[in-house]
Amino acid sequence: MIPPVIDPAAALFDAATRSLEDDGLEVGNKAGPALRVAEARRRRMAAAPTAGRAAYLTLVRGSDGLLDFQCDAGPAMRPRQRAWRRGAPGIFDAVPINHTLFRPVEGSKVSEFLEKLDNGFNPRYGLFDLHGQRVNQVAPAGKVLLIVHGTFSKGDAILGQLREAKNAAGQSVGRQLLQAAGTAYQQVLVFEHPTLQVGPWVNALDLARAFAGSRAQVDVVCHSRGGLVTRWWLEVLQPQMLASARVVFVASPLMGTGLASPYRLRTALKLLANYSAAVGGAAGLAGLALPMFKVVEGLATLLASGSALLGSSPVADAAVAMVPGLASMSRYGPDGVDFIKGNVELEKLSFGWTAPPPGYFAVTSNFESAAVGWRFWEAFRRPAQRLADAGTDLLFSGANDFVVDTESMARVGVGADIVDPRNRFDFGTNDRVHHVNYFLQPETIDFIRQSLAF
Numbered sequence: 001m002i003p004p005v006i007d008p009a010a011a012l013f014d015a016a017t018r019s020l021e022d023d024g025l026e027v028g029n030k031a032g033p034a035l036r037v038a039e040a041r042r043r044r045m046a047a048a049p050t051a052g053r054a055a056y057l058t059l060v061r062g063s064d065g066l067l068d069f070q071c072d073a074g075p076a077m078r079p080r081q082r083a084w085r086r087g088a089p090g091i092f093d094a095v096p097i098n099h100t101l102f103r104p105v106e107g108s109k110v111s112e113f114l115e116k117l118d119n120g121f122n123p124r125y126g127l128f129d130l131h132g133q134r135v136n137q138v139a140p141a142g143k144v145l146l147i148v149h150g151t152f153s154k155g156d157a158i159l160g161q162l163r164e165a166k167n168a169a170g171q172s173v174g175r176q177l178l179q180a181a182g183t184a185y186q187q188v189l190v191f192e193h194p195t196l197q198v199g200p201w202v203n204a205l206d207l208a209r210a211f212a213g214s215r216a217q218v219d220v221v222c223h224s225r226g227g228l229v230t231r232w233w234l235e236v237l238q239p240q241m242l243a244s245a246r247v248v249f250v251a252s253p254l255m256g257t258g259l260a261s262p263y264r265l266r267t268a269l270k271l272l273a274n275y276s277a278a279v280g281g282a283a284g285l286a287g288l289a290l291p292m293f294k295v296v297e298g299l300a301t302l303l304a305s306g307s308a309l310l311g312s313s314p315v316a317d318a319a320v321a322m323v324p325g326l327a328s329m330s331r332y333g334p335d336g337v338d339f340i341k342g343n344v345e346l347e348k349l350s351f352g353w354t355a356p357p358p359g360y361f362a363v364t365s366n367f368e369s370a371a372v373g374w375r376f377w378e379a380f381r382r383p384a385q386r387l388a389d390a391g392t393d394l395l396f397s398g399a400n401d402f403v404v405d406t407e408s409m410a411r412v413g414v415g416a417d418i419v420d421p422r423n424r425f426d427f428g429t430n431d432r433v434h435h436v437n438y439f440l441q442p443e444t445i446d447f448i449r450q451s452l453a454f
Contacts, residue, residue, distance in 0.1 A: 009067055009277050013059045013098040016294040023120030025113065026103035027057075027301060054101045057301055059273070060094035066376055067273040068094065069300040104305035110322050111197060117298045118194035121291055122154035127210055128190045130159065130178060135189055138214040142186035145452070148193075150224025150252075151325065152295045153436075155190035157288065158223060161439035164284060173445045184454035186216065195225055196295075199328035199345065204232035211238060219452045220247040223438065224404065225329060227252020231349060231412070246359040248451050250438050251401055254362075255408040256331040256346050258395045265303060265326075267380065267395055272296045274376045275402050279436060281373055288436055299323065333414050335405065336397040353413030361451040362410040362418045362425075363444055366399035369431035377402060403435035423451075 017028045031054040058070050105113045127135040138144060149155050165174030181188045193203040207229065211218070218241055222230045227249040234242045253260075259268045273296050280289030302322065332346040333339065341347070368377065381396040399406035406426075410418040418424050425447040427433045438444050 007097055008280060009059060009061070010098040012277060012280060012289060012293050013100070013297065015290050016297045017100045019120065019290065019294050020298055023116050025116055025120075025298060025301075026054075027297075028100050028102075031101035031103040054103045055304065056099045057102050057297070057304060058099035059097045061097055062094040064379060066270060066379060067097070067277060068270045069273065069297075069304075070094070071304045102301040102304070105302050106305075110302065113298075113302060114197035114323060114325075115194070117295055118196050120298075121152060121295055122192060122194070124154070124192040125194065126192060126206075128155065128192060130182070130188055130190070132156075135187070138189070138211050139186040139216050140213065141215050142217070143184065144214070144216045144218050145181050145185040145188045146218060146220045147188070147190045148220060148222040148226030148229055149191075150222075150226045151195040151329075152292055153195070153223065155192055157436075158221075158439050159190070160287075161284075161437070162445070165440050165442060165445055167442035173442050174439070177445050177449055180449070180454055185219075191226075191229075193229065194325070196299075196323055196325040199324045200225060200228035201232040201236070201328070201345065202324075203229045204237055207233045208237035211241070217244045220245065221250065221448055221452075222247065222252060223250045224252055224435065225325070227254055228329065228346075228349075235349065242357055242359075244359075245357075246361070246452055248361045248363065248448050249409065250363040250444065251365065251404050251409055251435055252362070253329050253331075253404045253408050255333045255350060255405075255411045255413075256329050256340075256343055257404045257408060258331045258335070258397070258400070259403055260326045260329040261331055261395065264395055269296055269300050269303065271376070271380050271395060271402070275435075278373045278376070282437070284440055285437060292436075331405065331408070333408075333411065335407070338397065350413040350416070353416040355416050356412045356418050356423075358423075360412065360418060361423045361447070363427075363438060363447060364406050364409040364424065365401045365427035365433040365438070366406045366429045367401045367431070367434040368429055371431065374431075399429070401433065401435045 021028045021030055055071050060068055060070050062068055127138070129135055147155060147158055149158055159178070162174035162178055163172075165172070167173045178188070191203075191207060193206070218234075220230050220234075227247075230247055230249075230252075231254065234245055234247070258264070259271070261268070273293065276289050276293035276296060279285045279292065328343075328345050330343040330346075331340045332343040333350065369375070380394065381398065381400060396405055410424055412418070425443060427441075427443070433441055
């Protein structure tokens with residue numbers, strides 16, 4: 001007997017649900033009672049779940065071949081052979097892959113819910129050394145290297161890639177970087193922090209307090225959202241440190257990202273679900289798939305809790321405001337033919353910059369691939385269309401690495417690009433470097449050492 005083929009996305013969904021249960025979230029076996037199938041069908045998903053009643057979150061694959069989330073009655077799903085027929089009776093216009101119960105999150109418990117998501121991904125908060133030991137005091141003088149991770153991430157994700165990175169000659173260039181840093185700096189620190197329940201400026205406040213008694217010269221390597229944490233810290237809270245600081249921003253949304261647009265949260269979750277699944281099949285990155293998908297699934301239940309059951313209305317998308325860590329990264333500034341407003345935090349942060357500080361460096365990439373499993377990027381980037389173009393899955397108006405607009409990675413103000421080629425390493429348009437694998441690249445490592453001169 002031939003065993004049934006298990007869809008990798010279905011297995012990923014199962015594993016993520018179990019992990020969310022372990023973190024104390026009310027999903028899977030911890031949720032219930034559910035709406036009756038007949039009741040759910042009558043309502044046609046026109047309103048949020050009744051208070052205290054569980055609903056089903058279902059992972060589906062649409063006619064475009066992309067994974068997405070829907071909210072429904074669960075087990076009584078449309079047969080596969082009828083899944084593509086628009087207008088056919090049933091709940092879906094897509095093939096259901098897997099589902100779980102979830103209990104809607106009440107408004108008063110959103111912060112607690114996000115805290116559990118953050119802690120489930122990374123329970124540590126504060127400064128640590130390269131061996132994972134907590135550091136309670138920053139060196140009072142000398143030189144300190146600080147590593148700051150991004151959203152849905154932690155310091156171990158960066159360190160793990162550095163320890164695996166090799167160049168074409170097989171040399172462990174990432175390990176060499178860490179060893180050289182240990183010699184060049186009095187301390188090499190990793191800043192662990194929550195990325196959903198608070199905005200980057202709150203994390204920056206903790207950094208400022210930790211470094212308050214130090215006169216050390218600080219160099220920083222930061223990834224993704226960690227770049228905004230670093231900017232708030234050095235530019236606003238401790239500007240006296242900025243003059244001597246050197247910072248390498250790796251794929252950082254310095255002027256925000258279209259992925260966090262308040263008009264496109266539903267679409268962002270769709271992209272991230274597909275991205276997580278693709279990462280699961282990528283060499284050296286399989287371990288990132290479950291943590292990424294787990295957070296995306298958690299956010300999908302939160303969105304379904306507060307808005308028309310994962311509907312596509314502006315009210316549903318505006319739920320991004322419920323997640324401070326995402327809202328703080330919403331795109332701001334020039335974006336192709338558009339100028340995007342709405343992120344007051346980034347507008348204030350970028351105000352007055354006509355040129356970046358001389359110690360700022362950037363690593364950027366534009367990912368495009370024709371490989372099986374990666375072509376989904378085409379559905380989310382459509383040049384010459386507006387970000388608010390209704391009825392599309394547009395997240396990015398142009399070049400991006402799946403998570404951050406490439407232009408935003410090297411711009412600290414409306415007219416302040418990192419234009420000096422010595423201060424920017426651009427992978428260009430390629431099929432190799434996307435948002436979660438920069439630190440596996442020997443070019444990234446070489447540029448860090450060159451920029452920080454060690």
